[in-house]
Amino acid sequence: MVRRIMHKAVRVLALTIFLFGLTGRAYASGPSYPEPWYVDQYEGDHADLLAWFDGRLGIVKRTAPRPMRYIDWRLLHGQAVGEATGNVLATPCCNNPTLTTDYSGGSDVWIKARNAVTGLNDTSYIQTDRPGPDDTSVTNCFPDAFHSAAATLNDRAARYGPKSAAVQAWIAAQSAVFQACHDPSSELPPPMAKMPPWLATDRDYQAAALALYAGRNDEAAARFAAIAKDTHSPWRDSGLYLAARALVRQAVMVKTPSAYAKAHAALAALAAAPASAMGRDRVPALNEVVAFREDPRGFLTKLTRQLDAAAPSPHLASVFRDYTDLGEAATAKPEALDWIDTLRAAPPALSPDEQETKDHALARYETSRRTALAHATQRWRASHDAAWLVAALSLTDATDEQTPALLTAAGATPPSAPGWLSVQHDIIRLTLIRTPPAASRRRLDAILARTDLSVSDRNIFAAQRAQVAASLDDFVRFALRRRVCGEAGYPNTWDATTEACVRERWDIDQIQSSGIYDGVGDKGAIGWGEDALAIIDRAPLADRIALSRNPAIPAKLRLDLALTSYGRAVLLQDTAAINGLAHDLETLLPIMAKDFHDIEAARPGADKRFAEFVVLAKIPGIRTDLIDYERPEGAHVADFQRYWTDWIILKRPGGPTAPPPLIRYQADGANFQSDFQDGVWPDAATDLTCLGECGRGAAPLRTPEVFAAGAAKAAAERAMFFKTDHADDKPEPTPPPGAVDAWDEILTYARAHPADPRIPETLYWLVHVGHFGGSHNHSGKRAFELLHSRYPESIWAKKTPYYND
């Protein structure tokens, strides 16, 4: 049967709308990108969300879905949102396939009822979609139709006998109706001779339904209209409604004046029908379905009025969705949509054929920001609307000509204004570099003392505060951030009753690597902010070692600091640092306590270097920078993950002195989506404070004085780091003369000390290193040959039946 429940009147509107340019979220197989974990553009966990819905507006974040940014727009204009409306806006609206829909329990209900009556076990699948254009599918038959058919069949079987010819004929006809859900060529079987009247009226209804499913809307409408006039038909009350539905569908498909006129006439007839007529309450919604196509401008005006209402409506999500669809196509974008899109300042998409150079990509990105900034500034000047000031501030850089005037206006924003926190974030962002750090500390400490900050906003302000830290302890206090949304699950574990964060509603799969938080793997709640990672990576060894011993830092994060510092100390051959770190690492990484103890106990010279290099051979994830490093985890050394790098010890400075570009630390946030990231996106244009989620304006990293003092030392140390990691399209770098490779030296030592009990295992690890990426001059093969020639009966030789180098 045709009957279908419209849960939300305007949902039909959204469901019938299909735009080619619709960009739904990608359904990747497997997880997507790691998402920023201490900044949440989806406004955080349940408590923070409720506070937001209630009016607590924090830092506006441009990258969230439009409906959520519309919540910000309402709050900036003193319009209420509330939990009910907030929840619907924070959920993908209307036709998002991820949502559990009401499409379950459909055809199987009909199949069971039919089989019970026929006595057959026919479980053939009933496809409910019909083919649409361009390989799409459109849902054609909904569960209500199957439920209704099952109920009707049970009624007819009870009245007239399940085995009667008439009931069997009814079933055959209904099966043909459902065949039309997918196949428009389906036809009713020939009518049985001498149909009883009940079967005849039911067959009329089935014929009308089949016509509707087969897409013959005008025919369906005529048949339903006839049913509406048939005083003997039990379907009479639904006739006008279904006729109107069919004509609305036709009007939406063909979009001609005559089709619209017919639809209006049918809706008018339904509106004038007696109270018992089904669907009279649906007339306004169906009129909107037509109006969306027939008079988009007029309908958009109506939608805008609904959105502008002070009180939120429970249908706001679908109203906003239609508003967005029409607004995108309109000549003049409606204001809320204009504001949201200006805030986002998305660069224009390339056409599928367009190829882009690096310079072109940079220019395209920057142009979009400047264009959006000019527009936001013009709108603010014209309207003095605080929302436009917030937008303009988020887009401006410190050197833009608009910035002084925007900062003056920002400074005049009272703390009671809804956008105050957002404004404060941008004031600080734009002035952090030039403002005396003590003044920045005072301003930020006052903000951080508030008790109404969301976890995400507190982290963002902490990131700014860390960059003006007065001491190492002060830095640590703000460099550590609290995770926003709990532990990520894979596969996506969204559950409407237990979800941690709204972000999971928007089809985000998160995989966070290990080595981010203070737990094992992706567990834990505390980690370094990306800004802090960059500052630490740029710090000299002495400062890093001091941090690694700071008791305020969780043990796992101290381990990360100690190991990356250890890598640096080995490259610098700083014996005191090596010994000190080795001592610390006995406790921080107890599974390798003996290896670290061996370093401290070894005699200076070849013995000590051998012991140092053995550690590098057993821990694949050690690097000189936290951004490249992977924490060793697992019950056994063999569980440690990552491929090895080659370790080259220089005799004199010769390595690159530039630290990793800052854009690499912004990888998990919103940034320049192209192939040209590394080395192309200037450091000054990055935003490690909010990872690009708060606005397109840059937030150049400010190194706190306590670290800035060591910048020259850090650069001198970095000149001793020689990296063999290289881009796929570049050749491997050649070490300068006099450089020593750690694996070469291990092999030399092994040959010279055949009786050393550590040698067989060390050779085993060198074969491993060769297998997984870090080989030097076939060191894996050489180790294999030495292991099997000298120690063939050792367990290590037996564990190494082959090499791959």
Added chain:
Amino acid sequence: MWARGVFLLCAMVMLGSARAPSRMIVWAWERPEDLRFVGDAADVALQSGFIVLSGDGVQARGRRFPLRMSGRPTTALVHVQIDRGRPLAWTPDQRREAAQAVLAFGQVAGADRLQVDFEVKRSERRVLLDLLSDVRRGLPKNKRLSMTALASWCETETWLDAAPVDEIVPMLFRMGPDGRPLKAKLEAGGDFANPRCRTALAVSTDAPLAHAPGDGRRVYLFDPRSWTKPDYTGLRKRMAQW
């Protein structure tokens, strides 16, 4: 002993020296795709169905987003997932309906291959294997059955041997931390441990791979966003250097 290593090395060199060209297949996932720029340089695999196993029920629908291409897709891809909000019952009726839905949505004009994309946890492997068996039984004889696989399944897990499929496609992206040793192994010239995983593989535009096994195996190409010509040519260019 060391000679064995030498022999192995020689064998690898010999096997690796003659690389048959690979057939590329562009994945048209659940978003608007305009692949007319691909022409006949690659095949297209179209996601045509989306199925959720929820409790004891099956929710199934077709593709919502348009695909424009010259020609027709050669592979119909049906994505299956389990609703994590409800315990999966996996009743006989549900199992039957799920397989029928896969077969129904796998009927794409021009496609001679049906691919099932269904990631499962360890405890759900039986569900995947059941589904594949039922789909195989209902598939016309002239149609091939393919499945996507987590790369890790091809390395350490033997249950995949029971999959009644003609093709297993390990996906070399979004592998998480566990994938790094495998990536390093492949980049160093190695191959998947399970021989059944050596006829196809999948790569992504945003997960560069310095090297992966070629030898004429089918390579599926994934883009996390709607495909653009630069994304496609960039990936092909990187692959040409394998």
